[in-house]
Amino acid sequence: MIDFELSPEQQKGIKAAHEAAKELFRPVSRYYDEHEHESPQELIDNIWKRRSEGLFDLGMDATAALRIEELCWGDAGLFLCIPGPALGGAAVFSSGTREQMERFLGGFNEGAPKWGAMAMTEPGCGSDTAAISATAVRDGDEWVLNGEKIFVTMGKRALEDSDGFVVVWATVDKSAGRAGMKSFVVPAGTPGMRVEKLEKKLGIKASDTVTIIFDNCRIPFENILGSPEVRKTETKGFRGAMATFDATRPIIAAQALGVGRAALDFIKETLENEGIKIHYGTPRQKLTALERDIIEMEANYKAAKLLTLRALWMMSQLQPNSLESSMAKAKAGLAVTKITQKAVEIMGPLGYSRKYLLEKWMRDAKINDIFEGTGQINMLITARRTLNYSRDQLK
Amino acid sequence: MISFSPTEEQQMIVTMVKQFASDEMRKIYRECDENGEIPDSVIDTAWKMGLISSSIPEDYGGSGGEHSAITGSLIGEELAWGDLSMTMHILCPALFAYPVLEMGSETQRKKYLPLVCDEKYKAATAALIEPRFGFDPYSLSTVAQLDGNEYVLNGEKCYVPLAAEADLLLVYARENGSSQGFIIEKGTKGLDVGEREKNMGIKALATYELSLKNCRVPKENRLGGQKGCDFDRIINCSRVALSAMATGVAKAAFEYSRDYAKERVAFGEPIASRQAIAFMLAEMAIEIDATRLMTWEAAWKLDRKEEATKEASLVKAYADDMVIMVTDRAVQILGGHGYVREHPVELWLRNGRGFVTFDGMAIV
Numbered sequence: 001m002i003d004f005e006l007s008p009e010q011q012k013g014i015k016a017a018h019e020a021a022k023e024l025f026r027p028v029s030r031y032y033d034e035h036e037h038e039s040p041q042e043l044i045d046n047i048w049k050r051r052s053e054g055l056f057d058l059g060m061d062a063t064a065a066l067r068i069e070e071l072c073w074g075d076a077g078l079f080l081c082i083p084g085p086a087l088g089g090a091a092v093f094s095s096g097t098r099e100q101m102e103r104f105l106g107g108f109n110e111g112a113p114k115w116g117a118m119a120m121t122e123p124g125c126g127s128d129t130a131a132i133s134a135t136a137v138r139d140g141d142e143w144v145l146n147g148e149k150i151f152v153t154m155g156k157r158a159l160e161d162s163d164g165f166v167v168v169w170a171t172v173d174k175s176a177g178r179a180g181m182k183s184f185v186v187p188a189g190t191p192g193m194r195v196e197k198l199e200k201k202l203g204i205k206a207s208d209t210v211t212i213i214f215d216n217c218r219i220p221f222e223n224i225l226g227s228p229e230v231r232k233t234e235t236k237g238f239r240g241a242m243a244t245f246d247a248t249r250p251i252i253a254a255q256a257l258g259v260g261r262a263a264l265d266f267i268k269e270t271l272e273n274e275g276i277k278i279h280y281g282t283p284r285q286k287l288t289a290l291e292r293d294i295i296e297m298e299a300n301y302k303a304a305k306l307l308t309l310r311a312l313w314m315m316s317q318l319q320p321n322s323l324e325s326s327m328a329k330a331k332a333g334l335a336v337t338k339i340t341q342k343a344v345e346i347m348g349p350l351g352y353s354r355k356y357l358l359e360k361w362m363r364d365a366k367i368n369d370i371f372e373g374t375g376q377i378n379m380l381i382t383a384r385r386t387l388n389y390s391r392d393q394l395k
Numbered sequence: 396m397i398s399f400s401p402t403e404e405q406q407m408i409v410t411m412v413k414q415f416a417s418d419e420m421r422k423i424y425r426e427c428d429e430n431g432e433i434p435d436s437v438i439d440t441a442w443k444m445g446l447i448s449s450s451i452p453e454d455y456g457g458s459g460g461e462h463s464a465i466t467g468s469l470i471g472e473e474l475a476w477g478d479l480s481m482t483m484h485i486l487c488p489a490l491f492a493y494p495v496l497e498m499g500s501e502t503q504r505k506k507y508l509p510l511v512c513d514e515k516y517k518a519a520t521a522a523l524i525e526p527r528f529g530f531d532p533y534s535l536s537t538v539a540q541l542d543g544n545e546y547v548l549n550g551e552k553c554y555v556p557l558a559a560e561a562d563l564l565l566v567y568a569r570e571n572g573s574s575q576g577f578i579i580e581k582g583t584k585g586l587d588v589g590e591r592e593k594n595m596g597i598k599a600l601a602t603y604e605l606s607l608k609n610c611r612v613p614k615e616n617r618l619g620g621q622k623g624c625d626f627d628r629i630i631n632c633s634r635v636a637l638s639a640m641a642t643g644v645a646k647a648a649f650e651y652s653r654d655y656a657k658e659r660v661a662f663g664e665p666i667a668s669r670q671a672i673a674f675m676l677a678e679m680a681i682e683i684d685a686t687r688l689m690t691w692e693a694a695w696k697l698d699r700k701e702e703a704t705k706e707a708s709l710v711k712a713y714a715d716d717m718v719i720m721v722t723d724r725a726v727q728i729l730g731g732h733g734y735v736r737e738h739p740v741e742l743w744l745r746n747g748r749g750f751v752t753f754d755g756m757a758i759v
Contacts, residue, residue, distance in 0.1 A: 001398060001400070001401070001402050002398060002399060002400065002401055002402075002405075002465050002691050002695060003396055003397060003398045003695065004397060004691075004692050004695050005396065005397070006397065007396055010397075062397050280704050280705045280708045280709070281533065281627065281630065281631075281704045281707075281708050282531065282533070282708075283529075283530065283531050283532070283754070284712065284715075284751065285529060286529065286531055295708070295709060295712055296712070298709055299689070299709045299710070299712060299713040300713075302689055302692075302709060302713075303682075303685035303686070303688070303689060303713065304685075306685065306688035306689060306692060307681070307684060307685055307688065309397055309399075310399050310684075310688060313397055313398065313399050314399075317400075324684075327680070327681045327684060330677075330681060331681050331685060379674050379677045379678070380670070380673070380674075380677075382677040382680060382681060383670075383673035383674060383676060383677035384673075386653065386676060386677060386680045387653065387656075387657060387667050387673060387676065389667070389668065389673075393668050394667070394668050394670075394673050395668075395670075
């Protein structure tokens with residue numbers, strides 16, 4: 001039955017996450033935007049203390065997505081600082097064995113806070129992930145990793161500030177193309193791996209984004225996710241990467257939605273204080289330009305949200321959701337980019353001023369149309385899937 | 396629990412309607428558009444599916460199924476994929492029946508509902524739109540005034556589907572500042588059905604102007620009797636129905652242009668293998684899906700009898716933009732071929748443009 005009713009658990013989760021976002025994130029949101037690279041230690045300690053509440057468990061289903069939206073409504077950069085395996089965890093989860101999940105993710109709730117990260121992008125390749133040039137060479141019981149990874153979200157926290165790990169994508173056989181691409185778990189403190197260059201960014205400044213260098217970095221053979229075999233006809237490793245994306249893209253979309261809704265709520269609150277009403281049922285030609293803009297923004301937000309929930313619902317039904325995940329990510333990334341940019345326009349001097357958070361949300365929103373697959377790469381995937389075209393048929 | 400899966404029964408209805416749309420409607424829609432006529436046989440075949448009567452209780456002559464806006468949306472999309480003119484013709488009696496079913500007095504239900512549950516298709520319709528700039532269903536120019544035991548109606552209506560053949564009309568008019576419905580039977584003095592209208596699209600659907608000059612109806616003919624009607628709900632149900640149909644029209648245009656783009660070769664490759672075309676198609680696919688999901692959500696609210704004005708108007712505004720974007724691009728993808736009437740995309744563009752205007756011409 002088609003149903004949009006949230007379960008009591010979901011309603012509770014939303015409410016609690018919203019409260020936490022208001023209480024923990026919003027008061028320090030501006031501070032950590034203006035003090036890039038400063039650690040929000042108190043906040044992290046606070047979250048860590050409250051971890052048993054389940055509020056900050058990320059997960060990859062609709063229930064988690066609804067919570068994540070609320071947390072990102074609070075602050076998208078601080079959201080990324082929440083301890084946990086994050087995207088690295090998603091990769092282990094979608095292509096690791098049970099033993100690997102236990103080994104790499106098992107200790108995440110104990111001891112000191114830890115983070116996970118995922119390293120895919122390189123200086124010479126972004127969306128074209130099959131062109132990865134980092135290498136993994138087998139040497140007895142070990143893999144030897146070499147290469148440079150950039151734009152690793154929370155890489156510093158995972159590897160320098162905590163006892164976390166990073167999932168690295170590297171090729172075991174360049175001549176094999178996609179089939180040679182594999183992912184490896186590299187724990188913090190592994191010799192031969194170092195974090196370099198802390199990026200200075202447009203937004204989500206509370207989160208760190210780093211370069212990681214692998215220089216004859218040796219890891220145990222068992223740290224490979226998925227099969228080490230390379231068969232030219234089989235592109236399992238690459239498919240592992242893509243399966244990870246099927247799960248993570250709707251989650252990024254949910255993060256985007258939070259930022260978009262923060263902007264929408266801010267406008268609506270301001271209008272309400274000014275005594276300005278939005279006349280929803282009124283025919284178009286009678287609406288003010290402002291009403292039209294807001295209706296368009298709200299509709300786009302809703303469109304993105306429903307596409308996101310559908311992609312996650314399909315995953316929970318064990319249906320292939322590659323197309324729907326890409327649709328949700330493409331739509332949400334672009335929708336919130338436009339919503340927040342329009343919001344700054346509408347709010348005029350209030351929008352542009354750093355006295356309020358709106359301008360920050362506009363800067364934060366933009367990343368959602370870039371990381372975990374740009375809007376364009378997601379459009380390309382959507383196009384290929386709708387046309388039933390291979391990569392060679394639609395480049 | 397969030398779910399995007401229609402019930403088994405709904406899936407069966409969708410399969411049946413889809414079959415009808417592709418076997419019957421798609422075979423003749425061009426001819427119908429050119430001739431401005433729909434063969435009775437098609438309407439009769441459609442009527443046998445019982446799409447309207449199935450949601451009317453047995454007491455009133457129906458088969459007693461559930462009346463659901465979600466089911467109505469699913470049906471609307473599939474039918475409109477086949478052809479919009481025929482869809483509006485087939486579902487026209489609902490314009491009269493559903494408001495009476497949901498809001499009519501017991502007397503009205505008993506008297507009128509059996510008439511739309513007949514074995515043979517019988518037209519019944521509703522008149523909402525008015526021929527003037529700045530039309531707003533919430534401030535109608537047509538007025539109804541109580542005079543003793545009768546209402547006196549005065550005003551002009553347009554885009555009234557099947558007005559000439561309809562035995563029953565539900566005319567919306569302003570009464571004491573609010574919009575109310577009035578049941579008018581064919582041949583009532585003062586009710587004048589004008590010439591058939593000539594429209595840019597939905598050319599196979601017969602629509603008319605209507606003029607009401609001191610048209611008198613018994614007091615009991617006000618929809619809902621003394622209580623009146625929930626006009627917001629009628630408009631919301633209409634907007635949801637139209638959004639579903641816009642999704643269907645857009646889907647037809649999307650599929651056709653997608654298939655064409657895979658066939659059409661330029662510079663040695665199908666044009667679909669170029670991002671300029673492929674990205675257009677990707678965006679069309681995304682927006683169609685988004686509109687469908689928003690339609691479902693608004694319909695879901697309607698089925699739960701919750702306030703749905705915001706959801707219904709958001710999705711309608713979204714659908715209006717979406718369907719014109721998609722149908723226009725379909726024409727664009729076919730290029731010159733899209734502009735000639737050998738291909739259907741120009742028809743879908745003409746029909747698609749109408750949705751902003753069609754307030755009140757369909758209902759779930």
